[in-house]
Every structure is written in structure tokens, then in C-alpha cells.
């Protein structure tokens with residue numbers, strides 16, 4: 001490397017990371033900049049971490065302050081986010097949560113079940129300094145079982161800022177249908193808590209399915225809500241006894257469903273059926289969907305060695321592992337959002353070789369931009385990251 005290039009590389013290496021929320025806390029950010037000058041050669045992060053593990057200039061962090069059992073296989077985690085987290089999220093949005101397991105940061109997305117803090121005029125956002133997520137332990141699921149049964153209060157987690165388009169407008173529509181099943185109730189719980197707080201429960205029909213009554217998350221709170229608000233009508237279907245909800249018979253359960261704005265979240269089968277029913281009624285624009293999982297049905301390809309060009313790392317991977325997982329496993333900071341093919345936050349350029357879409361099996365050529373969360377190597381390939 002020439003002397004000039006070496007100098008340039010050094011400048012790039014020591015560039016301070018962008019701080020999430022710096023624009024909202026300019027005073028704090030200025031203080032950090034001063035601290036960065038006086039703490040060189042260590043980054044202020046090193047000192048901040050010693051003072052309080054929740055303080056970081058590089059990343060959002062949170063501390064699990066409570067783990068509360070909801071049902072036999074689900075739990076609510078109360079998390080106190082550290083500096084930089086913005087509490088003005090919208091009900092229905094999700095966060096990324098990263099947990100250090102076996103020396104590796106594992107990331108998943110979880111809908112916020114808490115209600116955003118109420119704005120206090122002139123002083124920014126209120127003092128609700130915690131958020132909650134509610135996790136159902138998936139049989140054979142790696143992180144969810146750990147979050148439900150293995151996380152101790154005090155654990156430090158990494159966080160990705162709230163995002164997502166599955167949100168309620170403010171003010172909310174006069175008549176709403178919530179269609180949920182299993183853990184799909186979580187984003188709707190944030191909506192219900194927010195509507196109750198804003199006094200905007202006018203006419204809500206809520207159809208929820210769970211295997212049995214005791215599997216219904218937030219059961220007592222939902223019952224209390226129905227008791228307190230005549231405009232909220234909850235109908236719980238116990239699928240183990242009554243079978244699954246048949247959306248072609250929706251007229252019977254909610255006669256005016258066509259006139260309502262509908263938010264639906266649950267297993268893929270339910271959401272696929274909802275899409276069909278709403279679009280054949282010509283009202284697809286009144287249906288808002290949130291999917292928790294993407295079906296990766298494509299037949300396996302070849303796998304190969306993936307090179308992450310700008311990070312200078314490479315890793316051998318199989319045909320079923322997403323490029324995002326492969327990169328994170330190799331220590332590359334992969335951009336991400338939903339981790340399931342919806343938000344496009346993970347898109348990078350494919351420099352060389354081919355990759356395969358895990359959902360459809362279609363192959364992408366060099367020069368195209370690909371979603372790393374739903375693509376796998378199809379032979380050796382190189383990514384521009």
C-alpha cells in the first residue's frame with residue numbers, strides 16, 4: 001500500500017461510527033465528540049461500556065429487566081433500551097433483537113407489544129423508559145426457546161430500531177377488524193393498548209385463534225378490555241376443539257367485514273387465505289398484513305464460498321443458509337431489517353457468481369442487487385459488502 005493509501009485507510013478505519021438518534025440528542029452527541037478526543041486511542045465506547053453497559057456510541061443496546069410468563073410456551077420480555085433508542089415508534093412496528101449465544105450474535109425480529117410513550121408537549125417523549133416484546137417458543141426454534149426459557153433479567157441485548165409498515169393511522173379508523181392467530185396477536189396488542197390509551201376504541205371486531213383458551217396470550221388483559229370497552233368485541237376460537245377459522249364464512253362472524261379496515265397477523269395459511277378473500281372481494285387495499293415467517297420452499301442448490309469484498313472475509317456455506325446468516329457467522333456486519341424478504345434493508349450488489357432466492361429458486365446474475373436474508377450461494381460468489 002502506498003503511503004497516501006495507508007493514510008487514507010487509517011482515516012477510514014478511525015472514522016467515528018454514526019450514532020442512532022444523534023439528531024434527537026445534539027447535546028449528548030457533542031459531549032461524546034469531546035470525549036472521543038480526550039479518550040483516544042481508546043474509543044469512548046470502551047469507557048462508556050465500563051461506566052454502564054447500556055451506553056454505546058456504536059449500537060443500540062438494551063437490558064432485559066423482567067421476563068414474564070404469558071402462557072406455557074410464551075413470555076414477555078421487558079427491555080430497558082440504552083441511549084439512542086427512540087420511543088416514538090408506531091404501534092404495530094417491530095424491533096430487531098440480538099443475543100449473544102455461544103459467542104455469536106443471533107438476531108431475530110419481534111413486534112413491540114408495548115404502547116409508544118405519550119408525547120408531553122414541549123418536552124419530547126414521555127418517561128415510559130421500557131419496551132416489551134412477547135415471544136412464543138417455536139418447537140425446534142433456536143432463539144425463541146432461549147428467549148422464553150433461558151434469558152435472565154440483567155442480560156444485555158443488542159437492538160435494531162423499530163420499523164415496519166404494519167401500523168395504525170392516528171386517528172384510527174372508526175371501524176376495525178383485527179384478525180390474529182397464535183403469536184400474531186403481538187403487534188395488535190400494541191395497537192389495542194395504544195387505542196385504549198388514546199380513547200379511540202369505537203368499533204373493533206377482533207377474531208383471534210389459539211389452540212386452546214390457555215394458549216391465548218394476554219388473555220386476562222383482553223377480557224378486561226372487552227369488559228371496559230363496549231366497542232371492543234373479542235371472539236376467541238379454540239382451534240383444537242373448533243377447527244381453524246374458515247375465512248370464506250366471515251360474513252357469519254363479522255357481517256360488515258368488507259367495510260372495515262383489517263389488520264391481520266398469524267400463520268402463513270391464514271394470511272394467504274385472507275389475501276385471496278380480500279382481493280376477490282375487490283378490497284385488497286383494506287387488508288394490512290404482517291408475516292412472521294417466509295416460506296423457503298425452493299429446492300436446494302449448490303452452496304459455495306461467499307466472499308464479502310469490502311470486509312475482506314470469506315466463508316464456505318451450504319445451499320440452505322442465507323447469505324445474511326453466512327456473513328454474520330463470518331463476523332461481517334450485514335445490514336438487516338425484517339430478515340424475511342420484505343423490507344429491502346439487506347440489499348447488496350452481487351459482484352461475481354450466482355445466488356439463489358430461497359423462496360422461489362430463481363437465480364440472480366452478477367451486477368444485480370440481492371436480498372441477503374432470502375438468498376443463498378449457488379456456487380462461489382462475491383458480495384459488495
Ligand SMILES: Cc1cc2nc3c(=O)[nH]c(=O)nc-3n(C[C@H](O)[C@H](O)[C@H](O)COP(=O)(O)OP(=O)(O)OC[C@H]3O[C@@H](n4cnc5c(N)ncnc54)[C@H](O)[C@@H]3O)c2cc1C
Nearest residue numbers: 094108109110111134135136141142143144183186292293
Ligand atoms: C416482523 C416480524 C415480527 C415478529 N414478531 C414476533 C413476535 O412478536 N413474537 C414471536 O414469537 N415471534 C415473532 N416473529 C418471529 C421471530 O422473529 C422468529 O422467527 C421466531 O421467534 C422463531 O425464531 P427461532 O430462532 O426460535 O427459530 P429458528 O431457529 O430461526 O427457526 C426454526 C424453524 O422454525 C421455522 N420458523 C421460524 N419462525 C417461524 C414462524 N414464526 N412461524 C412458523 N415457522 C417458523 C423456521 O423456518 C425453522 O424451520 C416475528 C418475525 C418477524 C419477521
Ligand code: FES
Nearest residue numbers: 337338339343344
Ligand atoms: S432484511 Fe428485510 S428484506 Fe432482507
